[in-house]
Amino acid sequence: MQTANPKIAELPSQTELVRLRAELARRIAYRVHSEGKEATDVPGLSLYRKSSPSQCTSAAYEPELIVFVQGEKCINVGGTTLVCNESTFLLTSIDLPVISQVTKASPEEPILSLMLKLEMTTVREILSQEEFHLPEAVCEARGMAVGETTVELLQACSRLLDLLDAPQDIPFLSSLIQREILYRLLRGPQGKHLRAIATLGEQSNRTAKAVAWLRENYAKPLRVEELASVAQMGVSTLHHHFRSLTAMSPLQYQKQLRLHTARVRMFMDGLDAASAAFEVGYESPSQFSREYSRFFGQPPMRDINSRRLNSSAVALDSL
16 A cells, blocks of 8 residues: 655645745735835735845834745844744744844845734734633743744735735724734744743743833833832842843843934934933943944944945834
């Protein structure tokens, strides 16, 4: 009795993956002609295009799914580099300051991606369904993870894009398709990171509250005891879970968020270095300048001026 060759059985799904990626790339390229991120009429959905490699750029990522269908991007979070290419998606479940760089893109083959904001309330609703049986609890979750795209995920993304050609269907169908996308993520290997953040009472969920508090209060002096109280944890326990979730200590997280925000304010709003330093919580402009130079490679205004000379520079807080 002959048995099926597993490699042959996998071919149809691989062929469908290639076809879906190519189709999504074509459709995104058709809709986005300018460089950078562009919002759509579908709530929470944006499309992204860049036609050349970029410098290392500071960014603040929010809970979001980014599905890459062409090109390559590297994202450094807390010293760990994640590589995203046309076969992957990036799942971010908490607010994170990162350094990102487009590494593969050209006018002929720009980097193209689909971006969808994640609503934790919807994630919790899905997890509360009796039909959704939770796997074992996750001990250590990460706030950012890369996963392999599947046929089912790309099909759902394609249907979401279809709504742009049928705007009358957006109010009713958009939320349904986005729920399916969340379901696919939660069922996949990277879903554990999303489940841990969304599940009330989990250590990661409580740590996420500390992350959110620090994100809102980054300009204030950091008192770790106060942060631990927000998370309802001991100080040492918070440090452990905070680093596991963000790849940074609370102090490193605050510092990167301050530096990123100051960089955006100088670049976008024309603030001088001293004003930006005070605005994000530094008491000493000289300390700000030292830390900025150490993190970004050159002093604040020299860095900003060099970016302004680069005609291809885009907003620092974009993807």
